[in-house]
Amino acid sequence: MDKMKKKLNIENHIIEIAADVFEEKGFAGARMQQIADQAKINKSLLHYYFRSKEKLFEKSFIIIANRIFAKLGQAFNFSGSISEKITNFLENSQYILWKNRNFLILFINELNQNEELLKKLMDEINMSQELNIFLSQLKEEQEKGILRNDVEPIVLLVNIISLSVFPYVGKPIISQIVEQLNYDYEDYLEIHKKQIAQFIINSIKNPDYKD
Amino acid sequence: MDKMKKKLNIENHIIEIAADVFEEKGFAGARMQQIADQAKINKSLLHYYFRSKEKLFEKSFIIIANRIFAKLGQAFNFSGSISEKITNFLENSQYILWKNRNFLILFINELNQNEELLKKLMDEINMSQELNIFLSQLKEEQEKGILRNDVEPIVLLVNIISLSVFPYVGKPIISQIVEQLNYDYEDYLEIHKKQIAQFIINSIKNPDYKD
DNA sequence: AAAAAGTTTAACCAAATGGTTAATGGATAA
DNA sequence: TTATCCATTAACCATTTGGTTAAACTTTTT
Missing domain, CATH: 1.10.10.60 (Homeodomain-like)
Structure with a gap:
C-alpha cells in the first residue's frame, strides 16, 4: 500500500x-x-x-450523508409500477434507516442549526433525476386511472419519506406513545415494516380501476 | 403581586x-x-x-414538553367518527407543530442521548386514555365495515403522527428534497396541510362500505 | 548513509465555561 | 429606625477544551 x-x-x-x-x-x-x-x-x-473540529465534523458529516443518500437512492431505483416501486423501496430502505437512525437525528439537528452546512450538502447531494422519474411515472398512472388523481405527487413522495423515516428518527416520541399503549418499540417496528407499504398503496390506488 | x-x-x-x-x-x-x-x-x-445547567435544562424542557403535549392532546379530543377525528386533529395540530418545530427537534435529539430525561418525562406525560379511546373506536369502525380491517390500529396511530410531525421536524430533509424538485418548503407545507387528512382517510376507508 | 520529508507524541497554552463567593441593595417586619 | 431576609451583582475560580509547538521517530529520497 x-x-x-x-x-x-x-x-x-x-x-x-x-x-x-x-x-x-x-x-x-x-x-x-x-x-x-x-x-x-x-x-x-x-x-x-x-x-479543526469544524473541518473534521463537516468532512465526516458529508461523507456519511452521501453514503446514506446513495444507498437510499439505490433502494429507490427499481423498475415496475408505482406500487411495486413503493413496496420495493420500503423493503430495501428499512434496514438502512434503522442502521443509520442516529446519524439521521444528527442530520436533522445539525442542519437545522447550521445553514452553511446545509448549503454545502445541497451542492453535493442531488437526487432530482431519480425523483423526477418517479413523479412523472406517478402522473402517468394517475392519468391512466390506476391511481387516484386527488393525490398531489410531491405530497405522496414526502409522505413516503415521512412514513419511512419518522419511526426511526422519532424514536423518543414513538416509543413514548407505543409504550403507553403497552407495545414494545422494537415489536412495533416489525409490525410497521409489514404494513406500511400496503397503507400507502391503499391511499393512492383508484378503487374504481379495472384492468 | x-x-x-x-x-x-x-x-x-x-x-x-x-x-x-x-x-x-x-x-x-x-x-x-x-x-x-x-x-x-x-x-x-x-x-x-x-x-445548575442540567437542572435548568430539565425544568424548562419538561415544562415546554408538557405544554405541547397538552395542546396536542386537546387537538385530539373531538367527538365524531374516526375520519372526522383525524381531520379535526390534523387541522388543529398543524399550527402547534409549526410553532414548536424547533422544540420538537430538541426533543428528539436530547431524549435520544439522555435516557434519564426520557424516563422522567414518561412519568409526567400520560396520554394513554385519549389514545386508547381512539384505538377502540377505530376497532369498532373496522368491525362495522366502515374502515378496512387490514390496518393495525397502532400502525395507523403512529402513521398519523409521522405524517403530522415529520414535515416540520424533518425540515432539512424535506426542504432538501422539495427544493431539488423546484418546490418551496413553505409552499409545500401549505399543500401538505390541505391533502394530508384525505391521504390518511383514503388509506383506511373500506371502499366496499355502503351505509 | 545522510538528508529530507512526513508522521506521531507529550507538554503546553489561551480562551471559554459552569459554577462559587462575598459584598451590596432593597424590601419587610420588629 | 433598625435588624433580618431575600435578591442581585461583580469578581473570581477550577476545569475543560480546542488548538499549538517543538521534539522524536519513521519513511522516503538522494
Whole structure:
C-alpha cells in the first residue's frame, strides 16, 4: 500500500470514528479527545489531518450523508409500477434507516442549526433525476386511472419519506406513545415494516380501476 | 403581586428564555451566559434559581414538553367518527407543530442521548386514555365495515403522527428534497396541510362500505 | 548513509465555561 | 429606625477544551 493510500486509510478510519462520536453527542457535545481515544490516536493527529473540529465534523458529516443518500437512492431505483416501486423501496430502505437512525437525528439537528452546512450538502447531494422519474411515472398512472388523481405527487413522495423515516428518527416520541399503549418499540417496528407499504398503496390506488 | 408570585414569575420568564436558547443550540451548545443575557439578568441568578445547567435544562424542557403535549392532546379530543377525528386533529395540530418545530427537534435529539430525561418525562406525560379511546373506536369502525380491517390500529396511530410531525421536524430533509424538485418548503407545507387528512382517510376507508 | 520529508507524541497554552463567593441593595417586619 | 431576609451583582475560580509547538521517530529520497 503506497503512502497516499495509507494516509487516506487513516483519514477514513478517523472519519468513521468521528461520525460515531458526533452521532452520539452532537457537534457541540462531542470532544476531540474522545474521538482521538476511540480512534486510538493522539489528539494532535486530529488537527494534523483535519485542522479543526469544524473541518473534521463537516468532512465526516458529508461523507456519511452521501453514503446514506446513495444507498437510499439505490433502494429507490427499481423498475415496475408505482406500487411495486413503493413496496420495493420500503423493503430495501428499512434496514438502512434503522442502521443509520442516529446519524439521521444528527442530520436533522445539525442542519437545522447550521445553514452553511446545509448549503454545502445541497451542492453535493442531488437526487432530482431519480425523483423526477418517479413523479412523472406517478402522473402517468394517475392519468391512466390506476391511481387516484386527488393525490398531489410531491405530497405522496414526502409522505413516503415521512412514513419511512419518522419511526426511526422519532424514536423518543414513538416509543413514548407505543409504550403507553403497552407495545414494545422494537415489536412495533416489525409490525410497521409489514404494513406500511400496503397503507400507502391503499391511499393512492383508484378503487374504481379495472384492468 | 406577592413575593411568591413574583418569584414564580421570574422563574417562568427564565424558563421561557432558556427554552429558546436550548432550542437554538441544543443542551451542549447552549451557554448560561447567553441565557442570562437574553433574559436580561445576571448569570449568577440562573444558579440562584436553578442550581445548575442540567437542572435548568430539565425544568424548562419538561415544562415546554408538557405544554405541547397538552395542546396536542386537546387537538385530539373531538367527538365524531374516526375520519372526522383525524381531520379535526390534523387541522388543529398543524399550527402547534409549526410553532414548536424547533422544540420538537430538541426533543428528539436530547431524549435520544439522555435516557434519564426520557424516563422522567414518561412519568409526567400520560396520554394513554385519549389514545386508547381512539384505538377502540377505530376497532369498532373496522368491525362495522366502515374502515378496512387490514390496518393495525397502532400502525395507523403512529402513521398519523409521522405524517403530522415529520414535515416540520424533518425540515432539512424535506426542504432538501422539495427544493431539488423546484418546490418551496413553505409552499409545500401549505399543500401538505390541505391533502394530508384525505391521504390518511383514503388509506383506511373500506371502499366496499355502503351505509 | 545522510538528508529530507512526513508522521506521531507529550507538554503546553489561551480562551471559554459552569459554577462559587462575598459584598451590596432593597424590601419587610420588629 | 433598625435588624433580618431575600435578591442581585461583580469578581473570581477550577476545569475543560480546542488548538499549538517543538521534539522524536519513521519513511522516503538522494
